[in-house]
Amino acid sequence: MRYRNLGHVRVSAIGLGAMPLSIEGRPDEARALATVHAALDAGVTLLDTADSYHLPGEPPGHNELLVARALATYGGDTGDVLVATKGGRGRPADGSWTVNGDPDWLKAAAETSLKRLGAEAIGLYQLHKPDPAVPFEESVGALRELADQGKIRLVGVSNTDVRQIRVAREILGDRLVSVQNRYSPAVRDSEAEQRLCAELGLGFLPWSPLGGISRSSLDGPSAIEGGGAGPLEAFHTIAREREVSPQQVCLAWLLGLSPTVIPIPGASRPRTIQDSAGAADLVLSAQERARLDDAVKSR
Secondary structure: OOEEEEOOEEEEOOOEEOHHHOOOOOOOHHHHHHHHHHHHHOOOOEEEOOOOOOOOOOOOOHHHHHHHHHHHHOOOOOOOOEEEEEEOEEOOOOOOOEEOOOHHHHHHHHHHHHHHHOOOOEEEEEEOOOOOOOOHHHHHHHHHHHHHOOOEEEEEEEOOOHHHHHHHHHHHHHHEEEEEOEOOOOOOOOHHHHHHHHHHOOEEOOEOOOOOOOOOOOOOOOHHHHOOOHHHHHHHHHHHHHOOOHHHHHHHHHHOOOOOEOOOOEOOOHHHHHHHHHHHHOOOOHHHHHHHHHHHHOO
């Protein structure tokens, strides 16, 4: 496993997005715990969760509690594991995703997340999504207060644009360590944000990083089984040549964008995260990267 930095904290170059373990289609608890344990066995030290990762209408916190149980029942050392959680979204019974960036709500949500995780402080707390009804500065200010109080160690923002990242940087200074936006070979709306993170030295955590390759994980049918991946066929071709999965090639391509990129692929089976973790040690040649870059640009 290779490693990268979030602020002063060293984490694995590949993280685990734990959301699939708690939302629709989630596995039973035994398999969910086994998935987290497999990630830890593979050297993954960044676990990404959120209070809103639960079934619609359920009480918040299913995923946070699951991650806490997985760490508590793991037989090895977890001292270097960074748990990143998020606040500011909800999942009512109708299955929608709501947004609440009210400062008091965020501070209360962080307090509750801290209790669920059973930690002295939250390792990385992220604003899940800007609330258009609340000034962004006020939402970020709530996270600064939590950091000042020692309740969160590091701060991140998610689903933000360039302006918002710069505003968060002004408010938080070096306590801002990460930006989590959707990004993959098929969805590159956050290219400007990824470049800004590289410029500022902020971790860029792509969520849904495997989108467009094979329905985001080995849990789904591979696009190549259906006759190829269209413009992204190069990822599958190189995977065959290197005798690895297209997912590994995709994650290795993402890692090559910048030293600050740390993908967080989701998983709901041990073999899925084991395969994803292997991408940290897959180094693509300049020629392979050029082929992949051409494929991505052709979309």
